Amino acid sequence: MLIQRSPNGVDLPFSSEITPREIYEARRAFIKRVAVGAIAGGSLLEMATREAFAQGGNPKLAAKLNPAYSALDKQTAYKDATTYNNFYEFGTDKSDPAEHAHTLRTRPWTVSIEGEVKKPMTLDIDQLLKLAPLEERVYRLRCVEGWSMVIPWVGYSLSELIKKVEPTGNAKYVEFVSLADKGQMPGVGSRVLNWPYVEGLRMDEAMHPLALLTVGMYGEVLPKQNGAPVRIVLPWKYGFKSAKSIVKIRFVKDQPRTAWNVSAPSEYGFYSNVNPDVDHPRWSQGSERRIGEDGFLARKRKTLMFNGYADVAPLYAGMDLKKFF
Incomplete structure (x- = not known):
């Protein structure tokens, strides 16, 4: 499960629309702590998951669209x-x-x-x-x-x-x-x-x-x-x-x-x-x-x-x- 941001630093769709501001800002702070090595041990996937659930939010999932099983409906x-x-x-x-x-x-x-x-x-x-x-x-x-x-x-x-x-x-x-x-x-x-x-x-x-x-x-x-x-x-x-x-x-x-x-x-x-x-x-x-x-x-x-x-x-x-x- 990856907590993702867009290349230009703007949150991906829904991050601020469906999650309280304090939660998604906490996610950003967590990513920053990982980047500077403040957290050691365990995989990034597992740590991100634990952190996101502890904050009450929903972590991102890395998944590719399967067009063979995807309706074109709105x-x-x-x-x-x-x-x-x-x-x-x-x-x-x-x-x-x-x-x-x-x-x-x-x-x-x-x-x-x-x-x-x-x-x-x-x-x-x-x-x-x-x-x-x-x-x-x-x-x-x-x-x-x-x-x-x-x-x-x-x-x-x-x-x-x-x-x-x-x-x-x-x-x-x-x-x-x-x-x-x-x-x-x-x-x-x-x-x-x-x-x-x-x-x-x-x-x-x-x-x-x-x-x-x-x-x-x-x-x-x-x-x-x-x-x-x-x-x-x-x-x-x-x-x-x-x-x-x-x-x-x-x-x-x-x-x-x-x-x-x-x-x-x-x-x-x-x-x-x-x-x-x-x-x-x-x-x-x-x-x-x-x-x-x-x-x-x-x-x-x-x-x-x-x-x-x-x-x-x-x-x-x-x-x-x-x-x-």
Whole structure:
């Protein structure tokens, strides 16, 4: 993770817009201390990361844009993407995560990989960051409630991690378990869902190159309200399938019992692919509102099958997608 400045000394976009002045000035002071040798021992990457988190800011991430997986749509403004969220561990209102997620402690953080694998392991967040080269991918994300965003995510294909742990022939599904800590997450005390939050994918879905193990957005480490420090992003599925603040990844024989499918099976199927032909029982899924662009009174845009990611269609060849919704 690199804290970057432009060649002419002017901060890169967002540094002063989304971070309090005292924080980004502290970052500058830290870089200056490193340059004159005031801090010894450890790598610059690790020291910069510790310093940035201690100051409450989000370090920069060095990631190259992958144009093969980048939508050309206008990107959602950072402010909108970080203040209008679903993250029920911090409350059910869209503004709750941004207001309450400051209590989340993202360091230290480990993710255990277990189950039907030849090489089970536990990795801390720094090991996950270094497991494969980071990429920036601009993905559309569609919420089951009928709104959407376009976000530049940072991470690498989930398949990179899967190949490292070598799943056995018994591994048919991948289960993701999110942190559920009442001390850090006030929403976990509610009865809106059975905690912890659990999501899952079929193995071939998890191996698809679009499935992104995500550690950042907008060139920075993930904000806490957006699922820090590590989450999944699945652009062809409704947003709730993209598990946040993951602490465990399990490879299993049987289809996982996922949070929303358990809570309301008639409304939220296991697959939850974006499908404009299958309405939610309480509203249409044929159109959507792009946050920051489409006002409540404006005509909504048409929702595309698989959210426009036709590359995933072969995964579901021969399936009745109204039955397996």
